[in-house]
Amino acid sequence: MTDLTSLFSPKSVAIVGASKSPGKIGNVIVKNMISCGYKGKVFPINPKEPEIEGLSCYPSVDKTPEPAEMAVLAVPAARSLEIAEMCGKSGVKHLVAITAGFKETGKEGLELERKLLDTCRNFKMRLLGPNCVGLMDTHTPINASFAAGYPLEGEIAFISQSGAMVLSILDWSFRAGLGFSKFVSLGNKADLTEAHFIEDAAEDPNTKVILCYIEDVEDGSHFLEVARRAVKKKPIIILKSGISQAGAQAASSHTGALAGSDLAYETAFRQCGIIRAREMSELFDLAVAFAKQPVPRSNRVAVVTNSGGPGIIATDSIEQKNLAMARFTKETIDALRERLPAEANIYNPVDVLGDAKADRFRFSLEKVLADPGVDSAVVLVCPTAVTEPRETARAMLDMRRTYPDKPVFAAFMGGEKLAEGIETLAQAQIPCFTFPEPAITSISGMANYGRIRDMPEEQEQLSFPDLDLKTVKATLFDIKRDNRLVLLGSEAAEIVSAYGIPAVPTFLANSPEEAAEFAEQAGFPVVLKIASPQIMHKTDVGGVKIGLSSRDEVSKGFIEIMDNVHRYLPRVVLYGVEVQKMMPKGVELIIGVTRDVQFGPLIAFGLGGIYVNLLKDVAFRLANGLVTKEIEKMISETRAYTLLRGYRGEKPSDINAVVDTIGRVAKLVTDFPEITEMDINPAFAYSQGISALDVKITIS
Amino acid sequence: MTDLTSLFSPKSVAIVGASKSPGKIGNVIVKNMISCGYKGKVFPINPKEPEIEGLSCYPSVDKTPEPAEMAVLAVPAARSLEIAEMCGKSGVKHLVAITAGFKETGKEGLELERKLLDTCRNFKMRLLGPNCVGLMDTHTPINASFAAGYPLEGEIAFISQSGAMVLSILDWSFRAGLGFSKFVSLGNKADLTEAHFIEDAAEDPNTKVILCYIEDVEDGSHFLEVARRAVKKKPIIILKSGISQAGAQAASSHTGALAGSDLAYETAFRQCGIIRAREMSELFDLAVAFAKQPVPRSNRVAVVTNSGGPGIIATDSIEQKNLAMARFTKETIDALRERLPAEANIYNPVDVLGDAKADRFRFSLEKVLADPGVDSAVVLVCPTAVTEPRETARAMLDMRRTYPDKPVFAAFMGGEKLAEGIETLAQAQIPCFTFPEPAITSISGMANYGRIRDMPEEQEQLSFPDLDLKTVKATLFDIKRDNRLVLLGSEAAEIVSAYGIPAVPTFLANSPEEAAEFAEQAGFPVVLKIASPQIMHKTDVGGVKIGLSSRDEVSKGFIEIMDNVHRYLPRVVLYGVEVQKMMPKGVELIIGVTRDVQFGPLIAFGLGGIYVNLLKDVAFRLANGLVTKEIEKMISETRAYTLLRGYRGEKPSDINAVVDTIGRVAKLVTDFPEITEMDINPAFAYSQGISALDVKITIS
Structure with a gap:
């Protein structure tokens, strides 16, 4: 460090x-x-x-x-x-x-x-x-910057790639009453980068939350390593801009086409537990939340309101933001029933009614916070004739102290009539918003972080005892000597097989007779595919024949394929026709790899077949630091997972074999950085095992 | 009215x-x-x-x-x-x-x-x-309410189903400096509903924008009729809550399962051009935008900034919100190049650099607003040592006057140092935010409305000359007499055929011999399907056999199907086996109908087949007021559209036949409210025509 x-x-x-x-x-x-x-x-x-x-x-x-x-x-x-x-x-x-x-x-x-x-x-x-712009630390204190002003002391470290953003946020923070532990303007990042400052802030006793504005990451693997450790200690919230600068990513493979320019960042952040803010306001709302409030144990939210409409809005927002409406225990419900008016809603959201003074808010908030099924609470206040904003705010502060482990947020929906309450909260530890939604967004970010932080760390990296590196090296050596960048199907099959991925054996035939001979060896029926590194979509040019079940059909098929392809693509170099045993149909999958400049190989998994770009059912993970649990999670994020589990009466597929194959692919492309892109499409998953039918590999 | x-x-x-x-x-x-x-x-x-x-x-x-x-x-x-x-x-x-x-x-x-x-x-x-709570109109003026306070005069009509929301927004509006033309608290909506007040506000010369908070719509068809007309005159922005109250919609059909409880509202709003606010802040940001600014001609936005980072954030937001970064003409670029410092970015976003005073903002804003390729502009100001916030704000006001047709938004990213500029804008016609994103969201909403408003209205409703209502009535009569709610495949095929939908003729056989006989009539090969109104997924119970090409195979198939189904579902009443000519494979589609309590039949279209619930590739439209253009739009929103246009070398399908069929389905379920649910799944689209293979109809 x-x-x-x-x-x-x-x-x-x-x-x-x-x-x-x-x-x-x-x-x-x-x-x-x-x-x-x-x-x-x-x-x-x-x-x-x-x-x-x-x-x-x-x-x-x-x-x-x-x-x-x-x-x-x-x-x-x-x-x-x-x-x-x-x-x-x-x-x-x-x-x-x-x-x-x-x-x-x-x-x-x-x-x-x-x-x-x-x-x-x-x-x-x-x-x-x-x-x-320089740097500041309010706890040292030091202000080695040319910013006009010095932040309030606080527990937020703000690291910014944009100097102007430092000036803006600093100026704005006085109005917002926001304090900072550190301000760092990264500038050109010639030496020290965001990763160094994240690592430092994670150890800084005066920092509770780490905020970053970045436009890129300087050293992907250092960043990942640092961030993975740091999020276990403190929340990291990043606003990453430059999404639209659609890095002209070469899209020669399916996986490449599916992976947008921003995808590697999105995947990297998610995989190491960084919270990505979608907007500037979200960045700072979350910063305030983490600085002022404890992280909730889980995602169950209680709402206390003096009006129905805002209660419904909060409920909607809770469902949309991956939180859950808390269900109260019988004790809580009984207590609320006994004390609140008959027309009050005693279930969540608790509606203390428009004629509620502070005492009803106090009582209800106390009861719901005491409930073991509640992890956080939101109080919504509309200004009616009898509302007591200051007393209601004080009740909230008292309850925050009584239940220090449960965050409490407020939406005081009004202006002058609620001003005293809003001020009371602003001076204390309770974030107060005008409308309910940002309060819910903040809780959601916190609950999300809690889940990430408390997830048991799987230390063990992917390892396989049976890898045949020698075969891979020898094959790549030949291809490089041949000055090619795209491998033939037979070569690709050999390479993945060497890494224990069950590719269907593929023979390269140069004549109808050879094809028939290979077909007999493989066993009928067989599939024929044109062999040419230049042809990505073989079906589209009449370069594929399936279900050929005799020597005769195979040799005829060879000739037809060569004819078709010559007609479609007269100038393309053909290496012959590949012969492959025809496999029984399984769940059709794609397992692919594309490579990001910063973060290295990006693994894709989803529904395969010729509709892969149409269906776009693909989840991504970085190969960097990939562990088995993440592979399982990746699979479960796709619709392919529904098929794998056995859809509408089908037998479940061998998901372990799929996990194993993805792991081996990740290992292969990590061990061999020469492999820039790779598509296994389709792979068929069966109730026992998996088969890689078509493997495409591009090297650099 | x-x-x-x-x-x-x-x-x-x-x-x-x-x-x-x-x-x-x-x-x-x-x-x-x-x-x-x-x-x-x-x-x-x-x-x-x-x-x-x-x-x-x-x-x-x-x-x-x-x-x-x-x-x-x-x-x-x-x-x-x-x-x-x-x-x-x-x-x-x-x-x-x-x-x-x-x-x-x-x-x-x-x-x-x-x-x-x-x-x-x-x-x-x-x-x-x-x-x-009552009502107010600041132009009359009248305040027939018990609200504490009276709004500033303005051009926003606010119609609210929640009384508390009226009190909240009123109180908040003084701080926000927001004026209103009307405030209406709808209460229980026993007689007058949101529709009446929307209709009225659309004609009110003092109202520029109509804002609603609602939890439900009282009379769906009246609402649709009114809203369709009103949006041509004024923007309607609605926050509809209650999304999470997952109306326990019976999901006995595919379409029913795909349509969530909120879907009918979402579809209704979109179909009649209402802008749906996702959050309360968005509701009011849009209100301010429409009240203060002209509607932009199109979606091309220019950004002028004194800092790179915020410029990138704005660019991201523009792309995400369906807007486009304006491309300047050569004249604009030359003018900017001539006057701005060499390091400035003269393309969009225009970066006038951190040392810019107001004159550079003024000059650049004038040039980009004068550009015919720019429809709106956003000015981003960070506080540097030399920033002139008040003068910059004034420059913006001047330019707004010079180019009255182009909306201009501001994000003054700071606090005290920019306060004078923020105040100057607040008093005038330019919405000013702290961060760039809400400014972009507002422009996006406005551009969206402009597109809706200017869309030529297709008056002509769906009409077909060749509908055989008598057959439909007679068939439904028989089924009702039979006390059934689910139609047999043969009955459903008859009904849709009567409405000109090309269903594959289906015969109901009661014995192996009958099946063989019908098969011969239909022509081999045929498909057999178990006939039972109680079985939704026939394949799953062994109730389907395809590709039978002789009398013998058919009669054997009959017996096997009966055996299978008896084994799986011993207690289910079987009506026999349906015999259908086997159709050549086409693009597999679903056309379905579910019925919403408020808005009536909801038509679904998308990729069909047994994976329909897995792929969830479905677009929806209300049958109410459906016109041909909307059907075309609906089709184009799906991935099925990619297939229909001819994917990877396939022949394009007969999209006109698909449009026609969807129109006929909409007409059928409008004419016969007895039909509560309907699925055509699959329908096969061919290069010529379409075939409805499996039709399920449920009546009430």
Whole structure:
């Protein structure tokens, strides 16, 4: 784990490019360091000034009275290398490069950025930025940034790839009354990335929740490794933008076509338990929820309301957001019945009626929170003539204290008439919204996190005792020597077979006679398929014949296929015709692999056959860190699962064999990064075992 | 159309149950009528008081100096009939029954409500409520409600089934600075329903947008008729709650099982062009958008931002919400290039950079709004050191005036530092949000409405010249006499054939010999199917045999089927075995019908076959008002459409025949309300024509 102590709480900080001119970045940083109450030493560096903002100024980093532990760079990009070198020599451990003019400006900037990183690495200095706003930590305290303002102290760490977002959120947070533990502006992420700061925040005793805005992830496997561990300690909520920048992903395989550009991120986040915020408001609603409230034990929500309509809206939202309406025990219902008016609804949602004062809310909330079948509660208040908003808010605060393990949210649906209640809640630990839905969304995110956090970790990685790497290597060697990127069916079958995947034996025939001969060996009936790495959809060009049950049919079939394909695709190189024993029909599946630049192989599973792109019944997982339980979950997310379990009286299929095959595919493409894409389509699942009928593999 | 003039702007209003005691409903209403500035005459009615709030009080409704045009009832429910009778006799035209204690309290209350309605009908009085908050119209002005407060004048009509929601939104609206034309609390909807008020608001010159909160619709066909016309004039946005109250819909047919309880509402709203808000915040964001902004011509959005990150977030949101990023003309791009700094992004989203003052925003916004390829614009402002929020806001207002046909939205992402800009916008015609996404959601709703409004109306209803109603009636007559609710396949085939739907002729055989005989008539090969109204899934019980190509196979098949079914379902009554000519394989479709209590027959179309419930590839439309274009749209929403157009080299199917068949099904179930459920599954579509292979019909 990277030690960021001297970044967030250094004993001394040098500000290179410090300035006397108000408004200049080099001036703002000095002021920020002073005004935040930083307890270490600040050394403004400027050869032309004796002092800045009351602090002694030094001509260069190597002239400070003691070596600076951290240095902030606010000099022109052109001077950054020289300064970084000097910092390194003087023993600086962390460099915060505010300076812009690097990668973001084009090729020359990128070159400069690489050199800056090299310099840092030479001196074992870690680098934040360049091209960033800087960082803050309210608990150190430190404000090594040029942001105008300093956040309220709090327990939210906000890590942002966008500097403007840091400025926006900081400014907005004062109005929202939101406190932060850390603010980190990542900039160009030349060295330190989101992963480093997530890892650090997960260990930070002052941080309860980790918030990120990112546009990409720098190092996929490092990110996954860090995030998997970190979510067990603290919730990580990420807003990832850039969904629409449809990375022009080559879609030569079924799996590739099914996997959109955003899919790898979506899968990665889900697989390591990161909560993905869909909108900015959701990011911050969740941040507040986690900062202020305990994580609910499970997903059962109680609603207390003084009006029917909002109660129904909350109920709808609870069902839509994967939560459940709590069912009360008999004791709870009896207690509510005894005390509430006869017209009140004593089941969930509890309707204390429009004429309810605070006491009814207090009583009902107490009863539902005491109920062991309730994990969280939402209180909905409409302004009627008798509503007591402040007292109702106080009742909620009392109940939060009495039941500290159960989160309580509020929707105070109104303005002036409820203002006192809204203020009371804002100052305390209960998030209050105008409408019910965001409260439910917050609970849903929390319940979701609780489930992820408490899931027992399956440590054991996929391992298989019987893999024949040698055969795979030898086959790939031949293909590379042949200068091909797409494997023949027979080659692909050989490779997967070497990894214990039961591919149907496939013979490559070069003449009608050879085909007939192979067919006899394999046993009738057989299937013939054109062999050509250039043809993806063989059926579409008349390149497939099924159910041939004699030597004669086979040799005729050979000729017809060659004729068909020549007619459709006169210029395509044909390798002959593949002969395969015809398998009995099973549940038709696809198991595929595509490769993401950041996160590596992405495994697809779902309904197979020629309609795979039409049906789009596919679930995805990253091969990285894939465990058996995840494979089972992946299968269960598809409609294919319904078929596998035995649909409408059919025998159940051998799901273990499917799990095993997916695991072996994941292992194969992890062991052989040369394999860029792969489709097993179809694979037939039987009540005993599985068969891979058609295997396509592309290498790089 | 119902005339509501004397409800919203009566010449005189009697308040029955007026009171002197502050806080009492009868007192609040009198005060509200006075303080809102109502210009007609107010007659408080109370036999014990000479005057109330300075107005002369009258002992009863028939003792007022002139007949009241409208009367507000604030008396106990028990007295309501007597008062209503007296109102009727005195010539009151509209009754607003605030009084509670009716349907909402149970059976007796329901009885009382029916009597109240009868009384009103006797005197041709229209009734709002009972059990409501009342109504307001800021343009009359009138406030015949007990709400504490009176809305700002505005152009939003808000119609609510929940009284509490009226109080909440009213209170909240002052903070939000939102004005309303009307507030209507529907109460129990004994007489006047949402449809009446939607119809009225559509004609109201002071209303620009119609907002509803409803939990159900009272009269489905009236609602549809009204809404279809109204949306051509004004946007209707509805929040419909109660989605989760999973109406225990009997799911005996495929179609029934596929249609959830909320589906009829969803379909009805979509089919008549109502915008459905998913959350309360969306309801009001859209209201503001429509009230303040013009409807965009189309869906092309320009983004102007001073920061990259928010620009990407907006771009994502635009793609997700069915909008498009505008592509600028060469002129626009050249102009932006000439004036903006070299590092600025001059394509969409336009990034004017963090050091932009108001002038760069002004210039860029002007250029993009002038571009003919831009229909709307969003301006994103992050607070940097040099941001000029007020001037930027003013630039936006100026541009709104210069380009009055193009809506402009803002996201001012910050707090104090942007406050002046936010205030400037709040006072004017530009909705301003904290984050970009709700701005995009609002534009999306507006663009969606624009498309609906401008769609040429297809007046022509479905009509077919060749329908044989007599056969349908005769067949249904026989079945009813037989006391059956489920038709045999042969009967169902006869009925649909009478409506011109090409069902495969089906013969009911009672013996192996008969089956063989029929098979010979139909022509080999044939299909045999068990005939029993009690068996839904015939394949699952061994009740189906296909591809029988001789008399011998048929008679053996007959016996096997009877044996199978007897073994599986020993107690089920069997009618024999149906013999059907085996049809060549086509694209397998389902065309089904289920019936909704409010909206009548709901037509389903999608991929058919035994996997229909697994694949769930089904689109729905109401038969009510269904036109050919909607049927075509319905087909195009399914994956079946991809197959019908000819998937992977297959011949295209006869889509016209599919459209025709769906139309005939809709006509059949509209003409015969006795048909409660129907499944044609499968129907085979061919390159020429269509065949209904298996038709199931249930009647009531």
